[in-house]
Amino acid sequence: MRHDTLIDAIGNTPVVRLRMDVPEGVEVYAKLEMHNPYAMKDRVARRMILQARRTGALTDGAPIVESSSGTMALGIALVGTYLGHPVHIVSDPRIDPVTLAKLTAMGCTVHIVEAMTSQGWQSARLERLAELVQDLPGAYWPRQYSNPDNPAAYRALAEELMDDLGTVDVLVGSVGSGGSLCGTSAALLERLPDLKVVGVDCVGSVLFGQPDMATRKQSGLGNSLFPDNIDYRLIDEVHWLSDDEAFDATHGLAREQKIFAGNTSGSVYRVLSHLAARAAPGTRLVGIMPDRGDRYADSVYRHQPSGPIAQAPARVAFGTTVTSWSYASIPRHDRPVLVFLESNTTGTGTLALRTATRLGFAPILLTADPGRYAAFGTAGCPTVTCDTEDPTAVLDAVRGAADGRTVAGATTTSDFYLEHTARLAGSLGLPGHAPATAAACRNKALTRAALRNAGVPQPAHAVVADIAGVPEAVARVGVPCVVKPVDGSGSQDVRWCPDEATAVEHAARVLAVTENVRGQKSAGEALVEEFVGGAEYSVEMFCTGGEAVCVGVTRRTMTPLPHFVETGHLFPAGLPAARQAELAEAARQALKAVGFEHGPAHIEMRLTPVGPVVIEINGRLAGGMIPEIVRAATGLDLLEQQVRAATGLPTYLEPARSRQAGLRFLTAGDVGRLVAITGTAAAERVPGVVAVVTTGTPGRAVRPPRDAYDRLGHIIAVGDTPQEVEATLDTAMALVRVETSAG
Numbered sequence: 001m002r003h004d005t006l007i008d009a010i011g012n013t014p015v016v017r018l019r020m021d022v023p024e025g026v027e028v029y030a031k032l033e034m035h036n037p038y039a040m041k042d043r044v045a046r047r048m049i050l051q052a053r054r055t056g057a058l059t060d061g062a063p064i065v066e067s068s069s070g071t072m073a074l075g076i077a078l079v080g081t082y083l084g085h086p087v088h089i090v091s092d093p094r095i096d097p098v099t100l101a102k103l104t105a106m107g108c109t110v111h112i113v114e115a116m117t118s119q120g121w122q123s124a125r126l127e128r129l130a131e132l133v134q135d136l137p138g139a140y141w142p143r144q145y146s147n148p149d150n151p152a153a154y155r156a157l158a159e160e161l162m163d164d165l166g167t168v169d170v171l172v173g174s175v176g177s178g179g180s181l182c183g184t185s186a187a188l189l190e191r192l193p194d195l196k197v198v199g200v201d202c203v204g205s206v207l208f209g210q211p212d213m214a215t216r217k218q219s220g221l222g223n224s225l226f227p228d229n230i231d232y233r234l235i236d237e238v239h240w241l242s243d244d245e246a247f248d249a250t251h252g253l254a255r256e257q258k259i260f261a262g263n264t265s266g267s268v269y270r271v272l273s274h275l276a277a278r279a280a281p282g283t284r285l286v287g288i289m290p291d292r293g294d295r296y297a298d299s300v301y302r303h304q305p306s307g308p309i310a311q312a313p314a315r316v317a318f319g320t321t322v323t324s325w326s327y328a329s330i331p332r333h334d335r336p337v338l339v340f341l342e343s344n345t346t347g348t349g350t351l352a353l354r355t356a357t358r359l360g361f362a363p364i365l366l367t368a369d370p371g372r373y374a375a376f377g378t379a380g381c382p383t384v385t386c387d388t389e390d391p392t393a394v395l396d397a398v399r400g401a402a403d404g405r406t407v408a409g410a411t412t413t414s415d416f417y418l419e420h421t422a423r424l425a426g427s428l429g430l431p432g433h434a435p436a437t438a439a440a441c442r443n444k445a446l447t448r449a450a451l452r453n454a455g456v457p458q459p460a461h462a463v464v465a466d467i468a469g470v471p472e473a474v475a476r477v478g479v480p481c482v483v484k485p486v487d488g489s490g491s492q493d494v495r496w497c498p499d500e501a502t503a504v505e506h507a508a509r510v511l512a513v514t515e516n517v518r519g520q521k522s523a524g525e526a527l528v529e530e531f532v533g534g535a536e537y538s539v540e541m542f543c544t545g546g547e548a549v550c551v552g553v554t555r556r557t558m559t560p561l562p563h564f565v566e567t568g569h570l571f572p573a574g575l576p577a578a579r580q581a582e583l584a585e586a587a588r589q590a591l592k593a594v595g596f597e598h599g600p601a602h603i604e605m606r607l608t609p610v611g612p613v614v615i616e617i618n619g620r621l622a623g624g625m626i627p628e629i630v631r632a633a634t635g636l637d638l639l640e641q642q643v644r645a646a647t648g649l650p651t652y653l654e655p656a657r658s659r660q661a662g663l664r665f666l667t668a669g670d671v672g673r674l675v676a677i678t679g680t681a682a683a684e685r686v687p688g689v690v691a692v693v694t695t696g697t698p699g700r701a702v703r704p705p706r707d708a709y710d711r712l713g714h715i716i717a718v719g720d721t722p723q724e725v726e727a728t729l730d731t732a733m734a735l736v737r738v739e740t741s742a743g
Contacts, residue, residue, distance in 0.1 A: 007082055010042045011156050015164045015286070018257055020273060025281035028272060031161065031288045033180075034261055038074040038102070039291035041144075044179055045075030047153035048142045049083065062138035063088060067125040069095040070219055071291050072144055077106045088136070090129045092121040098295040122224065123659075123718070127687050134685040144177050145227035151183030158187035161286060168195060170279070172272045173288040174221035174264040175199045175207055175238075178230030180288055185234045197332075198275065199238045200267045202246060208238045208328075209319045209359050209649075212635060212656045217243040217299075220264035220290060224635070224656075232330075232357045239271045239313055239327040244305035246270070251301070254293065263300050265289035270325075274313065318360035319649040328360070335362035336408035338647060339398055340381075341424060342367055342388055342417045342518075348627055348639060349373070349413045353381045355639045361408055361647065364401045366394060368519070389520065391423055398424070409646035411599075415489040416518045418442050418619050431648050433598055433619065440594040441601075441619030444527050445486040447594065451614060454593035456586065458614045461529035470507045473528040474500045480531045482564075485510045487523040490623065490708035492516075496531060496562040503528060517709070532615070534608040537573055539587035540622055540630060541601040542641060544651045548591050548601075550584035551636065551653065554626055556604075565705040568664040568729070571629045574722040579607070586612040594619075599645040600638060602626070625663055625714055632690055632718050633661035659718050662725040664733050666694065666713035668702035672740040674712065679736040683715060686735070688728035691716040702740055712738060 003009045013035040018028045033040035052058035063086040066076045073089045080087040087108045091100075095112070103110050111132070113124040133139045144150050157180070161168055168188060173181035185197040204213025205222030212224050218241075241249065250266025253259050257269070265287075272287035279285060293301065310325040318328040338361040343349035356363040363381045367373065368388045386397035398407060410425045410432065412418065418438040425432030440446040445463045452458070462473035463486065474481055474497075483506045484494040493510050497503040510526040536558060540551040555573035559565045573580070587603040594617060602622035604615040621627050627638040635656030644651045666677060680692045696702065696712030703710060715736070717728040 005082070006037060007046055007079060010036050010046050012160060015161065018272075020276055022276045023279060023281050025283075026276055026279045027284045028276045029165065029284070029286045030257070030259065030265075030269075030272075031157065031286055032259070033157075033288060033290050034265070034292040038078055039071035040180060040288070041071040041075040041290075042078060043075075043153040043156065044072065044144065044150050045079040045142075048144070048147055048149045049076070049079045049085075051149050052140055052142070053083070058085070058140040059138055061085065062140055063136045064140050064142070065090065065129055065132045065136065066142055066144070067091070067122070067129045068144075070099065070295075073108075074099065074102055076142065077103050077108045081107050088132055088139075090125045090132065092125055094121065096295045096299070098297075126690075130685055130687045130689070134687070144179070145225065145229060148229070150177060150179035150229050151186065151231075154180050154183030155187040157288075158184045161188065162191065165284065165286070167284060168192060168286050169283045170196045170198065170275060170285040171288070172198045172200065172268050172275065172285065174268055174290065175201050175230065176221045176223060176264075177227045180290065182229060182231045182234055184288065186231065189234065196237070197235050198271060199235045200264075200271050201238055201240050202267070203240050203242045203322055203324065205240075207358075208240070209640075210240065211321060211652050211654075214656070218246050218263050218267070220262055221267065226358065230358070232360075233332060236331050237327060237329050239325065240322050241267050241270060242324050244303075244307060245309055245325050247300045247303040248305060248309045250293070250296070254301075259289065260293040261289055262291040262293050262296050264291060266300070319644065321650070330360040334405060335360060336406040336647070337361065337398075337402045338363050338408055338643065339401075339410040339424070340365045341394065341410060341412045341421045342414045343373060344413045344415075344623060345372065348621065348623070348625065352411075352413050352639050352643065355637070356643050357381075359640065359643055359647075359649070361643070362405070364398075366397055366401075388417065388420060391420075391427070394420070394424055395427055398428070409643075409648070411642060411646035413621065414518075415442065415618060415620055415623075416516065416520060425646075431598060431646060434595060437595045437597075438619055441596065441617045443486050443523060444484070444616065445523075445525055447617050448527070448529075450593045451590060454589065456589050456593050456614055457611060459530035459532050461527060463525050463527055464507060465511070465525050467504060467508050467511065470504045470526075470528065471500055474503050477528055477530050479503070482527075482529050482531050483507050483510065484527050484529075485513065485516075485522065486525045486527050487516065489516075491563065491565045492707040492709070494564045494707075496564070498562075532606040532608060532613050534606040534613070536615075537575075537583060537605050537607055538622060538626070539583050539603045539605065540626065540638070541584075541587050541591060541603060542638070542645075542651065542653055543591065543597050543599060543601065544645060544653065546597065548588045548596075549653050550580075550587065551630060551638065552634070553580050553583050554622070554629075559705055563706050565707060565710065566624050566665070567667070567705075568662065569624065569626055569629055570660070570662045570722055570725065571626065571633050572660070574660075583607065583612050586614060590614045590617050600642050624665075624708065625716070628691070629661040629663050629716055632716060633657075633659045660720060660722050660725045661716065661718045662722075662729050663714050663716050664729045665705075665711045666696070666715070666736060666738055667705045667711055668738050668740050669704060670740050670742075671703045672701075672742045674698055674700050674702045675739040675741050677712060677736065677738050682735040683732040686717075686728060686732045688717045688719050688724065689715060689732050690718055692732070692736075696738075702738075
């Protein structure tokens with residue numbers, strides 16, 4: 001076939017029938033993506049770079065930077081240098097000499113990081129990449145794991161399969177960034193709705209509900225992160241192979257089919273062979289074979305197994321930890337349902353829905369007002385409208401939405417619906433809290449009573465239901481004091497009051513509120529409590545198997561008085577071990593006092609000279625994106641553990657790494673209208689910054705923060721010390737401008 005350019009030669013790879021001992025009428029094919037100029041990722045590189053040139057994200061002659069040690073690097077090098085762009089590849093000492101030689105020969109600059117961070121090689125590479133982006137004007141970073149042009153590149157592969165074969169019954173592919181299998185299957189499913197999609201992963205990869213193992217040796221598949229490009233709703237079955245099994249399969253592919261390929265292709269071949277041997281007559285199976293074996297000549301092809309090689313996979317329930325070839329079914333049309341009863345609106349709500357899908361569940365969001373979530377979407381999750389204040393309506397909605405499927409769990413990421421969710425879980429016989437426990441966390445008057453009965457240190461306080469009782473309450477508590485609703489959330493209507501008059505005025509404001517921000521009837525009571533000095537911390541707890549585990553302590557910074565809005569977090573808090581243990585024990589006693597025995601909790605405290613004082617018990621994960629900085633610091637995904645706990649799956653609470661992470665919120669400095677938030681791109685390029693997120697839209701009314709709803713975005717950074725993280729956040733925040741206008 002004639003082509004005018006080498007880039008035109010990408011794609012149109014052979015699809016070859018394999019020789020196998022299979023039932024009569026079964027056909028097995030390999031799509032030989034290694035027959036691209038370098039490998040399968042040539043398709044992705046071409047798509048991403050050409051699209052970036054079309055949109056102006058990549059200008060003529062501008063540099064391209066990417067972090068890769070494999071075929072993506074080669075694809076970027078091929079397309080980028082061919083089109084006249086300087087290409088900078090960031091890799092690490094594990095890069096094989098064949099790939100390094102190819103990159104150098106094409107004229108790339110290869111940057112080898114010298115040492116991994118405590119978060120691993122990938123983190124070290126990304127930090128170096130951030131420096132390059134900052135130093136190279138106009139640099140374009142393709143971001144293969146989140147770039148939608150990654151899966152979109154494989155629509156052409158699907159077209160080629162349809163042209164060559166006419167139909168496909170089973171598609172098998174490895175999963176790393178998620179682009180190839182999800183992009184190909186999404187396109188095929190438009191024409192072939194009965195297609196079975198089988199993903200191949202490796203033992204020790206987190207992609208499909210397994211704990212992370214940094215010791216795994218396979219490359220090209222598996223991950224320690226969750227790429228945005230994996231659409232878990234497309235995949236019916238997943239297989240995990242150990243390193244020994246994958247490498248043995250790669251040898252078998254060369255020996256039996258004469259295809260000298262990498263371990264991704266070998267893993268696909270092993271699973272493809274297993275499925276083909278058990279397929280019904282007339283079944284047509286295709287395996288995607290990504291890359292050649294030349295770069296693995298001195299590793300995979302010299303590997304000697306250290307233990308037995310499984311000859312067939314063990315079938316396991318999704319979520320079971322595996323150590324050798326195993327598989328789990330996650331059928332698209334019959335996944336167990338996980339009900340989310342409303343959600344928060346800060347971002348972790350969307351992440352929770354995606355997490356549920358990744359763990360093999362079909363999430364359903366029940367809400368009284370779908371418009372409440374329009375700003376952040378529902379991650380492809382069906383939304384069912386019902387009166388979420390009516391237990392009977394909720395039960396009817398769940399049964400109707402489940403449509404005969406198993407309901408595996410009920411949960412929420414909203415503080416306002418903890419008690420509602422507890423009642424729902426109890427009605428369905430699912431894991432969850434007793435409603436009384438949820439109520440004791442949700443209503444601060446009940447919290448105070450439970451803590452008092454258990455002798456847990458807390459502020460002096462009084463509950464008032466009318467203005468007449470406020471002076472007596474203030475006299476009992478003393479001034480300054482804090483006045484707040486007993487059923488508030490997100491620091492809303494929480495105020496420091498320097499004197500009785502201010503307390504009376506604010507209490508009147510609180511008691512006048514008849515409905516909260518969710519339209520729920522207010523409790524009609526205010527809490528007048530002692531203002532406790534001392535540094536503010538939150539203790540992130542998780543209750544599992546009858547044990548309350550301290551995940552860690554977060555240091556919180558707040559706005560100046562009289563308001564109590566969090567402006568930033570640091571995790572871990574950097575406290576001496578004895579102080580951290582003291583806070584953790586106080587949190588355990590607080591949870592015991594309210595009968596809390598299941599799932600995540602977030603306990604807010606002040607650390608005084610005489611010890612911890614409990615301010616609030618939140619019977620849920622922390623808000624304010626704290627779960628994200630916990631994940632950045634430890635690798636522990638608390639949202640995943642919440643989903644696991646809600647559905648009865650085992651939880652994993654051991655950290656995978658030990659780093660420091662922090663967050664700062666973006667807020668307005670003046671009352672007015674938001675014009676723009678600028679400087680975010682520059683902030684993203686600061687080494688150590690891992691996320692810059694804006695939630696404020698131009699034109700919205702803004703003010704200096706009085707509650708959590710006034711926040712306009714956040715920046716997350718990681719580092720090896722608290723000082724390093726704080727310095728990174730200072731630098732990034734200085735680059736961002738929240739521009740407002742009066743009116």
